[in-house]
Each structure stands twice: as C-alpha cells, then as structure tokens.
Amino acid sequence: MDGEILRDPTRRFVLTSGAAVGGGLLFSFSVAAEGQAAEAAATFNAYVRIAPDSGVTIASKIPEVGQGIKTAMPMLIAEEMDVDWSAVTVEQAPADFKTYGRQVAGGSMATTLEYDGFRRVGASVRALLIAAAAQRWKVAPDSLTTEPGFVVHAASKRRTAYGELAEAAAKLTPPDPKTLALKDPKAFRIIGQSHKSQNLDAITTGQPLYGIDVRVPGMLFATFAKAPVYAAKVASADLAAAKAVKGVKDAFIIEGGTNLQGLMPGVAVVADTWWAARKGRNALNIQWADHPTAAQSTAAFAAKAAELAKSPPQRVDHADGDVDAALKGAAKVVSAAYSYPFIAHANLEPQNCTAHVKDGKVEIWAPTQNPEPGRKLVAAALNVPEEAITIHLIRGGGGFGRRLNNDYMVEAAAIAAKAGVPVQLIWTREDDLQHDFYRPGAWHNFTAGLDAAGKVVAWNDHFVSFGKDKEFAPSAGFNASQFPGRAIDNYRLEVSVMPLGFPTGPLRAPGNNAFGFVLQSFTDELALAAGKDPVAFRRELLGEPRLLGKPGERDSFHTGRMRGVLDKVADMSGWGRKLPTGTGLGVSCHYSHLGYVAVVMQVTVKEGALKIDKVWTAADVGRQIINPKGADQQMQGSILDAISSTLRQEITFEGGAAVQSNFGDFQLLRMSEAPPIEVAYVLSDNNPTGLGEPAYPPAPAALCNAIFAATGKRIRSLPIGDQLA
Incomplete structure (x- = not known):
C-alpha cells in the first residue's frame, strides 16, 4: 500500500x-x-x-x-x-x-x-x-x-x-x-x-536489574570529573588530596581527546565505595585549561539568531513554485517567529557502565541503546581489536536517545584499564545534565500567505540552527519533507547556521519533538487568520487522501492516514463543544517514525495557573498492535514526556558551560500534574510500525494551542515557564 x-x-x-x-x-x-x-x-x-x-x-x-x-x-x-x-x-x-x-x-x-x-x-x-x-x-x-x-x-x-x-x-x-x-x-x-x-x-519491588545494580567480583567504584566547558583539558589536579580520602584506591588524569562523542579529558577517582569516590573527587581542586567554547552562551546564540533572521539566508535548502510571487498576491500574509531551547534527556538512571580489562580482553556491562559504536570507541581508545570486547546488554533506566551515545562506556573501559581491576563508573546527576548530547535549540521564522478563501498558497520558513557551512550539527537539521511541505505549491525552506561547541544528539522523536511544536502551532495561527476551526483547517490543508513522496520512502506522508487519526481524536474529545471561560481545547497532528498521531488537550487557566484537564490521542501505526498494554504505555509516556519538556525544561549556557545541574533547575513533570490520557488506534492496511516516539511531537503544540484557546495567549517559545503569569 x-x-x-x-x-x-x-x-x-x-x-x-x-x-x-x-x-x-x-x-x-x-x-x-x-x-x-x-x-x-x-x-x-x-x-x-x-x-x-x-x-x-x-x-x-x-x-x-x-x-x-x-x-x-x-x-x-x-x-x-x-x-x-x-x-x-x-x-x-x-x-x-x-x-x-x-x-x-x-x-x-x-x-x-x-x-x-x-x-x-x-x-x-x-x-x-x-x-x-x-x-x-x-x-x-x-x-x-x-x-x-x-x-x-x-x-x-x-x-x-x-x-x-x-x-x-x-x-x-x-x-x-x-x-x-x-x-x-x-x-x-x-x-x-x-x-x-x-x-x-x-522493577516495582526494587530488585537489581539495571546497570547500577551490576556487581562483579573485585569491583571498585569510580567517578570521572570532566570540565564544565566541553573538551577542556586538565591543567592541574590535587591527586594526592583525593588519594588521602578514606576508601580511595587511586586517582589519575585521563588525557582524552577532542571527539565530543568519545573519551573526553578528565580525572578519575577509584574507591571501594561510590561515595568515597565522590568525596575523593570533591578533593581534587581541578584547574581546567582554557578552551574556545568558553566564549559561547545562550545569550550569544539568541543574539546571533536574531541577526541571522533579519539577514538573507545563508542558503535555500528547498524551493517549490514561486513563494515571493504567491506572497505578493496573497489576500492575507501571516508571519511569526518560534523558538525552542536545548534540552537534556534526564533519564532517571544516570549514565553508568561496569568494565573489566584483563589480558588484552575487555568485558563490559552497559545499559546502552546502541552497543556497536561503543565497541568501536573502546577498541580505539584501548587499542584492542573489536572481537576482544564482550558487551553484556543491561536493562537501562530510561534512554530517550541519550544512550545511543556511549561516552560513559569508553570512560569506564579507560578507567578500568588504568585501575587494573573491574570498575563501575556512575555519573552524578550533575554530570548527567551538564555533559549530555543535548536536543539542540533552534529558531523558525515563518511567513505564509492565504488567499481570499483562507487557503494556504505560500509558506516560507527561515530556519536558524547550528552547524558549519552546509552541514548541520548532529540532530540540528530540518528538511522540507515535514508537512505541509509537498502539500503547498509554493514552499521554501531557507537555512542559516552558527557554530556550536556543545555536543548534540537525538532525543525521543529526534527533530520532530520540536518540529511538531512549531509547525502545528503556526498552523493554528493560520487557521485563526483564515477564520476557520482548527480541525476543519487541518482537514482542508491535508486535502484528498494521497501520498506525498515516493512509495517506500521513510519520509513519505499519506494525508489520508493523518486525516483518519485527526477525525478520530476530534470525535474522542468532543471537539467543538462549548467550554467554560478559561478552558480551551487544542489540537495537533504530526507524522514521525512512520507513525501518524493526533492529540487534543483540554486545559484550564485561572489567574495564570495552568491545569491540563485531559488528553486524547489517536495513532495509526499499521494493521496490528502487538502488545496493547505496552502500546498504551508508550503513547502515554511520550505525551507526558513532551508535556514535561514543554512546561519547564531548558538547558542554558554561560561561559561555555551548562547552567542547569539537577532536577531543582531542570524540572520533570510531577505526578500531581499528569493528566489522564485516553488512547485509541486507527488500524490501516499498512505494515506495523513502532510506537516509542510518534506520540511526542504533536503534544507540545496541542498544549500550547489549548492555552491559546483558553486565554488568547499565543506561546511561541519554549518552555512555557512563567509566560502565563
């Protein structure tokens, strides 16, 4: 099909x-x-x-x-x-x-x-x-x-x-x-x-299952201190002071390299308990060498992004039709600027790995999402053949894309090789938040034209992100296959990038976790400008059931399948019903990872306080749901994850270092804030596909669109934070 x-x-x-x-x-x-x-x-x-x-x-x-x-x-x-x-x-x-x-x-x-x-x-x-x-x-x-x-x-x-x-x-x-x-x-x-x-x-009784639960005979515990500024080298460290701490067995400098995905410079402390290792680390008094990334900051990024937005784009990545002519002839032109921040993965189990290096062989116990690149990192760092490395896959306490990178694996192996005994490396929460492969922030500068009937006739996006020349930084790109690309005759994607010294990487529903917010929020703005109901406007924009793209391509998009979940969620939520003052419904729909998902949220805002009353969601992931219980949990978990990031989460940088360090300033959703979520599936005659990620992307826009419906306040930058106060 x-x-x-x-x-x-x-x-x-x-x-x-x-x-x-x-x-x-x-x-x-x-x-x-x-x-x-x-x-x-x-x-x-x-x-x-x-x-x-x-x-x-x-x-x-x-x-x-x-x-x-x-x-x-x-x-x-x-x-x-x-x-x-x-x-x-x-x-x-x-x-x-x-x-x-x-x-x-x-x-x-x-x-x-x-x-x-x-x-x-x-x-x-x-x-x-x-x-x-x-x-x-x-x-x-x-x-x-x-x-x-x-x-x-x-x-x-x-x-x-x-x-x-x-x-x-x-x-x-x-x-x-x-x-x-x-x-x-x-x-x-x-x-x-x-x-x-x-x-x-x-799991529910706290029995040992995870990476931090691994125990190997003769094992010691380790911490690894890295520079707040990524890739900065160690200038000096008081190793003697660390070794003087009771329980500490050794402390040493690891030179590391410049590959942000691999082994970074730092100082390891090995002890008979993790707490002793941490106390030894606190005694190191490390001085870090200067590094160029120290000149980068969130404020500087924002200023540069504003400058780039006002300048001609560095390049045009895609152009259909004649956007300028269509905008000139449009009955109404709508412009809006959207942005979203860097965010961390914040999986509840911090990064960890247990490693043993002996007689030219390496044995690793790791909660990794992607073991083979980790094997290659370890082989290169220790100069051993890949076939000499055994990796045991351990259940991970959350991943969300963070454990696709294996920096913690190569760190544990390097420490174990120098320590000469099995070592379990466990990061602190501060390590985890300040040394992540962040979801990159970006800016979208939209302009769209509507004809007299309220139909979209032109769409332009000047996308400002990170990278060098024609290359985006990891997970920082955007492409024109995102709907409504290919559905509008006059569509253009302009791009400008700026350099970045921080590592970035995939976070649950990579890229789409942010694209859903900007695209579906701006679509809501266009519905308002057209004087049309948001669901009806999306139905019109989707048009007749058809395939956008080529059969078999991962980014091909079937408008009929999206219409199916949109209609389903509208029906589930009772879209169009009269609501009390201060209460609103918001809708969003997005395609990612071969899944079509629509979300409606109902919120109530009183005196600046937001309450998410209920969420409805419908998905089309083919003809079969393998494990309905697991599928529901993935849908609900994705939406709660998205709500959490939308409300309060952002990573900011000052002096080349991440500012946020723990859950006090990088807040997760509280149980008391979690709304009920009703899930439904629209089965279609297509091969079954996955559900771990597709429900995340439409959720932020559904929430922000609901806030607009309740208050008239349009959220164009995340996180929401105190914007409703």
Missing part, C-alpha cells in the same frame, strides 16, 4: 538448529542478503531454546530501556511457534553484531524491521517440530496441527509435547522460512493481547 516501507525482496532467511546445553533444542535464525553467508551479513538473529519439559526460552536481541521491546518481539516468535505465553521465559541477548545484526533501541524501528522476520522464526520452529512428529508417527506432515506446546494428529488422537520432540527436531534440515504460511491474524492468541513485562515485579 502507498506509504509503506518496502522490505528488501533479495533478503533470505537462514535457519540452523542443534542441541542446547543441558538438553533440548536450540534454534538459531538469521536473515542474510541473497548470496551472502548469514554469519557475515546477518541483519537479525533470534535464539529459541526448548527444554525437555517443554519450557521455551526466547532471547530478545534489542536493548530494553523501558520501551517494552523485550516483551513485544518475543511475542511474535511465540505466536507462530504456537506456545502458551506462560511457558515462555525471555532472556536479554548479548551484544553481538555478527550473530544478531542490528541491535539498536532507537528510531522506533524494531517492529518495522522485525515483525515479519520474527514471525517466520516462530513458524520455522513449529515446522521442524511438526516434521519430527511426522517421522515418529510415520504420517504426512500436512496431517498434523499444533496446539499450544503440542503437535497433534487428529486422526489418531495422538499429541506430543514440544519438549519430547526437541532432540529429534534438532537433526532435521530446517525449512526455507519464505515457504511457510503465517497465521491469519484472526487466529492470534498472543499478538494483540496485553502482556506485562516479565521483569515488572522486580
């Missing part, structure tokens, strides 16, 4: 099997490019162990950071295997690209990439078990069926448990998974049903 991401038809599935340690059957599956060996070109790998008692263990290859993937992906395998979910135990697989291929918790891509493949993994296991039973009973395989955990021969009323067939199945030639029929979704028993994480009880 139009708008789907097309699977590569040259890929083939490869299945191998063998005896599992301790008895039973081990299935190993991989997908390789046609003509390539699975060992060399695997794009994913899954392992299924069947024990003699028919217990099934499924390895989950993708890092778990709270997005529920450790539950959802094994559900796909279990469904097609035809086993009871209660018989399944899920294990986290280690980081191993040669075996598993892509192991990344990012981009909401797991469902998109793995949905069909993992189902075929399960179907292949089932086929082998049926073949083993057919040999045992000397009957045709097509005369057999399965019930959860059993192969059944209805004619003779025989049934055998999977565990009894496992050894025989291990000796058979695996089938070609492409030839296997998958279940009709109407027959699903596991997919589409809500299942909680197998770790839920441990």
Whole structure:
C-alpha cells in the first residue's frame, strides 16, 4: 500500500538448529542478503531454546530501556511457534553484531524491521517440530496441527509435547522460512493481547536489574570529573588530596581527546565505595585549561539568531513554485517567529557502565541503546581489536536517545584499564545534565500567505540552527519533507547556521519533538487568520487522501492516514463543544517514525495557573498492535514526556558551560500534574510500525494551542515557564 516501507525482496532467511546445553533444542535464525553467508551479513538473529519439559526460552536481541521491546518481539516468535505465553521465559541477548545484526533501541524501528522476520522464526520452529512428529508417527506432515506446546494428529488422537520432540527436531534440515504460511491474524492468541513485562515485579519491588545494580567480583567504584566547558583539558589536579580520602584506591588524569562523542579529558577517582569516590573527587581542586567554547552562551546564540533572521539566508535548502510571487498576491500574509531551547534527556538512571580489562580482553556491562559504536570507541581508545570486547546488554533506566551515545562506556573501559581491576563508573546527576548530547535549540521564522478563501498558497520558513557551512550539527537539521511541505505549491525552506561547541544528539522523536511544536502551532495561527476551526483547517490543508513522496520512502506522508487519526481524536474529545471561560481545547497532528498521531488537550487557566484537564490521542501505526498494554504505555509516556519538556525544561549556557545541574533547575513533570490520557488506534492496511516516539511531537503544540484557546495567549517559545503569569 502507498506509504509503506518496502522490505528488501533479495533478503533470505537462514535457519540452523542443534542441541542446547543441558538438553533440548536450540534454534538459531538469521536473515542474510541473497548470496551472502548469514554469519557475515546477518541483519537479525533470534535464539529459541526448548527444554525437555517443554519450557521455551526466547532471547530478545534489542536493548530494553523501558520501551517494552523485550516483551513485544518475543511475542511474535511465540505466536507462530504456537506456545502458551506462560511457558515462555525471555532472556536479554548479548551484544553481538555478527550473530544478531542490528541491535539498536532507537528510531522506533524494531517492529518495522522485525515483525515479519520474527514471525517466520516462530513458524520455522513449529515446522521442524511438526516434521519430527511426522517421522515418529510415520504420517504426512500436512496431517498434523499444533496446539499450544503440542503437535497433534487428529486422526489418531495422538499429541506430543514440544519438549519430547526437541532432540529429534534438532537433526532435521530446517525449512526455507519464505515457504511457510503465517497465521491469519484472526487466529492470534498472543499478538494483540496485553502482556506485562516479565521483569515488572522486580522493577516495582526494587530488585537489581539495571546497570547500577551490576556487581562483579573485585569491583571498585569510580567517578570521572570532566570540565564544565566541553573538551577542556586538565591543567592541574590535587591527586594526592583525593588519594588521602578514606576508601580511595587511586586517582589519575585521563588525557582524552577532542571527539565530543568519545573519551573526553578528565580525572578519575577509584574507591571501594561510590561515595568515597565522590568525596575523593570533591578533593581534587581541578584547574581546567582554557578552551574556545568558553566564549559561547545562550545569550550569544539568541543574539546571533536574531541577526541571522533579519539577514538573507545563508542558503535555500528547498524551493517549490514561486513563494515571493504567491506572497505578493496573497489576500492575507501571516508571519511569526518560534523558538525552542536545548534540552537534556534526564533519564532517571544516570549514565553508568561496569568494565573489566584483563589480558588484552575487555568485558563490559552497559545499559546502552546502541552497543556497536561503543565497541568501536573502546577498541580505539584501548587499542584492542573489536572481537576482544564482550558487551553484556543491561536493562537501562530510561534512554530517550541519550544512550545511543556511549561516552560513559569508553570512560569506564579507560578507567578500568588504568585501575587494573573491574570498575563501575556512575555519573552524578550533575554530570548527567551538564555533559549530555543535548536536543539542540533552534529558531523558525515563518511567513505564509492565504488567499481570499483562507487557503494556504505560500509558506516560507527561515530556519536558524547550528552547524558549519552546509552541514548541520548532529540532530540540528530540518528538511522540507515535514508537512505541509509537498502539500503547498509554493514552499521554501531557507537555512542559516552558527557554530556550536556543545555536543548534540537525538532525543525521543529526534527533530520532530520540536518540529511538531512549531509547525502545528503556526498552523493554528493560520487557521485563526483564515477564520476557520482548527480541525476543519487541518482537514482542508491535508486535502484528498494521497501520498506525498515516493512509495517506500521513510519520509513519505499519506494525508489520508493523518486525516483518519485527526477525525478520530476530534470525535474522542468532543471537539467543538462549548467550554467554560478559561478552558480551551487544542489540537495537533504530526507524522514521525512512520507513525501518524493526533492529540487534543483540554486545559484550564485561572489567574495564570495552568491545569491540563485531559488528553486524547489517536495513532495509526499499521494493521496490528502487538502488545496493547505496552502500546498504551508508550503513547502515554511520550505525551507526558513532551508535556514535561514543554512546561519547564531548558538547558542554558554561560561561559561555555551548562547552567542547569539537577532536577531543582531542570524540572520533570510531577505526578500531581499528569493528566489522564485516553488512547485509541486507527488500524490501516499498512505494515506495523513502532510506537516509542510518534506520540511526542504533536503534544507540545496541542498544549500550547489549548492555552491559546483558553486565554488568547499565543506561546511561541519554549518552555512555557512563567509566560502565563
């Protein structure tokens, strides 16, 4: 169907099997490019162990950071295997690209990439078990069926448990998974049903699961002090004073480098407890060398952005039609400037990693979202081959894109290499907020033209961001595929950039987390200028159902799918109903990470105090929701995350250093502020896609548009802060 991401038809599935340690059957599956060996070109790998008692263990290859993937992906395998979910135990697989291929918790891509493949993994296991039973009973395989955990021969009323067939199945030639029929979704028993994480009880009772819970024999604890100004070197440090602190075993300088994504200069303190390491760190009296980034500040960025906005753009990245002529002939021209700040990820578990370096080998326990780049960083820093590094994937206490970078991993490895013993590095909260890969701030200077009927006939955005020449800083870019690009005949994207000395990177729904705010807020302004209802104006702007872009492209946009969720959320919220004075409804809709999401918020503002009364949201992520409980939680969590950043969060810089240092000045949403969120799904005939990120982008604009509806106050810069006072 139009708008789907097309699977590569040259890929083939490869299945191998063998005896599992301790008895039973081990299935190993991989997908390789046609003509390539699975060992060399695997794009994913899954392992299924069947024990003699028919217990099934499924390895989950993708890092778990709270997005529920450790539950959802094994559900796909279990469904097609035809086993009871209660018989399944899920294990986290280690980081191993040669075996598993892509192991990344990012981009909401797991469902998109793995949905069909993992189902075929399960179907292949089932086929082998049926073949083993057919040999045992000397009957045709097509005369057999399965019930959860059993192969059944209805004619003779025989049934055998999977565990009894496992050894025989291990000796058979695996089938070609492409030839296997998958279940009709109407027959699903596991997919589409809500299942909680197998770790839920441990999570809620505080049992050790996370990176900071790792314990290795002989392990010491470490802190690592880095300059407030990124990449500044150590001029001097009182190592003796740190070593004099009770419990401190060593303190030393790490030279580091200039790669903002890698090992930075700093001073490590290693001790028998983390608190002793921190006390030793406090005694260091570090003097930092001068660094050019010290000249950068939030005030300087804002001043430069204002200057650039008034000047001709440095370049034009995209131009359709004749924007200037269309604006000149427009019945009404609307201009507005929007901005958003740098923000930190602020995952609740600070960055941490445990590492052991011995005899040329490195063993790492890390809550990483993207282990392979971390392996490369460690290999380069320690001058060891990548194959000498073992990475254990540990559940992360939140990620939101922060743990796609692995600076904490290479720091732990470098400290452990010098300490000569296993070391667990744990950052302080101040380290975490002041040494992040921030979501970059930016400025959008919009001008749009409306004709006499209130239709948008021209759109210009002078986008001011960070970068050098024609390159944006990481995660600082913007492109014309964002709606309403391609839907308006006269559309232009102008760009100006300024240099940046701070590291930036992806934050949940990268880029889109800010684009949704500016695009959908300005769209609301245009609806007002056109004298039209905000929902009706968006319906008109979307126009007839059609694909904008090319089939199979990630940024292709189907207007009909967006119209579907917009109509759904309008209906859910009772859009258009009369509300009390001081109460307003705001709407927003945005496409990101292959998901179409619309949000309506109701707010009440009294004497400058904001209360979010309720949120409604609808999503179209294809024809199947794998785990409804997990999906609802991702939708709700994304929206709460977005509300939190919209209300109060910003990172500012003075003298080349981040000002905010802890949750006192970088505030998260309080439970008392969290509104009820009603979630619905619009199923469409498209491949299933992910839900970890798409609900975030429309939420800030829905909130700000609701504030305007309640008060007449237009929010054009984030965070909202005290703008309502």
